[in-house]
Amino acid sequence: MAAPAFHLRLPATLQSVSELLDALEAYAEAAGISPGVSARLALVAEEVAANVAMHAKGASFFQLRVTPGPQFLDLAIEDDGPEYDPLARAAPDTEAALEDRDIGGLGVHLVKELTQNARYQREDGLNRLLCSLSLAA
Amino acid sequence: MEITETTQGAKAVAILDGRLDTATAALTETRLLAMLEKGGVIADLSEVRYVSSAGLRVLLKAAKQAKATGASFAVVGLQAPVREVFEISGFDKIIPAFASRAEAASA
Numbered sequence: 001m002a003a004p005a006f007h008l009r010l011p012a013t014l015q016s017v018s019e020l021l022d023a024l025e026a027y028a029e030a031a032g033i034s035p036g037v038s039a040r041l042a043l044v045a046e047e048v049a050a051n052v053a054m055h056a057k058g059a060s061f062f063q064l065r066v067t068p069g070p071q072f073l074d075l076a077i078e079d080d081g082p083e084y085d086p087l088a089r090a091a092p093d094t095e096a097a098l099e100d101r102d103i104g105g106l107g108v109h110l111v112k113e114l115t116q117n118a119r120y121q122r123e124d125g126l127n128r129l130l131c132s133l134s135l136a137a
Numbered sequence: 138m139e140i141t142e143t144t145q146g147a148k149a150v151a152i153l154d155g156r157l158d159t160a161t162a163a164l165t166e167t168r169l170l171a172m173l174e175k176g177g178v179i180a181d182l183s184e185v186r187y188v189s190s191a192g193l194r195v196l197l198k199a200a201k202q203a204k205a206t207g208a209s210f211a212v213v214g215l216q217a218p219v220r221e222v223f224e225i226s227g228f229d230k231i232i233p234a235f236a237s238r239a240e241a242a243s244a
Contacts, residue, residue, distance in 0.1 A: 014159060017160065018160040021156065021158065021187075036218055039186060039219075040218065040221075043187070043189055043218075046191075047189060047190060050158075050159040050189070054159075092226075094225075094226055094227030095227060095230070096227075097231070098200055098201060098204055098232075099201070099204070101231060103190065107189070110189075110190060110225055110226065114221075
């Protein structure tokens with residue numbers, strides 16, 4: 001049985017990021033999504049939303065849509081900030097020694113590694129990040 | 138995020154309870170770095186179900202400060218989703234992780 005869909009649009013602020021995570025946790029629990037998948041869902045949402053809230057000058061909102069299928073959750077995250085493709089960031093060196101580790105780009109790296117088919121679109125003045133999250137634990 | 142301080146042997150323990158994310162990173166960083174000024178710290182993450190890159194940044198900062206001052210820093214009790222994030226980020230190779238506080242204290 002497919003779980004219900006989720007949609008939430010919030011002002012592009014850091015406070016909204018917490019609100020989004022709280023709402024996603026409640027949604028995942030009500031939809032019977034496993035804790036492991038729920039954690040990945042929250043992580044992907046936070047990395048993208050926090051990026052918008054902190055860096056997208058002039059963005060007024062972000063919104064997340066989750067559409068469940070039999071094997072995947074399809075995610076769409078949009079914001080009205082300046083054109084920016086987060087997926088274009090270079091991957092961090094996850095083999096570097098402690099002293100040399102830099103944290104930049106790690107959020108996007110996590111999103112790419114935890115999801116399938118992550119892609120970016122710019123349309124109607126919106127940044128849109130699409131990806132699929134496997135429902136398999 | 139609730140942070141409770143206790144000890145295990147000679148080491149200070151910070152028990153973290155909640156999400157280690159964008160919203161809680163600054164508070165957690167302040168507490169961990171203050172504890173590290175007095176010596177080695179074990180961060181007990183058994184009650185942390187979620188760590189984002191903002192949380193990883195805090196743990197990296199703590200590990201770097203520990204290395205700079207010769208103190209120890211370790212994490213214990215990683216839940217499966219947190220362990221996954223550690224592995225994808227390569228943090229399992231730079232921050233010592235143990236199953237229990239006792240193991241971390243005797244390491």
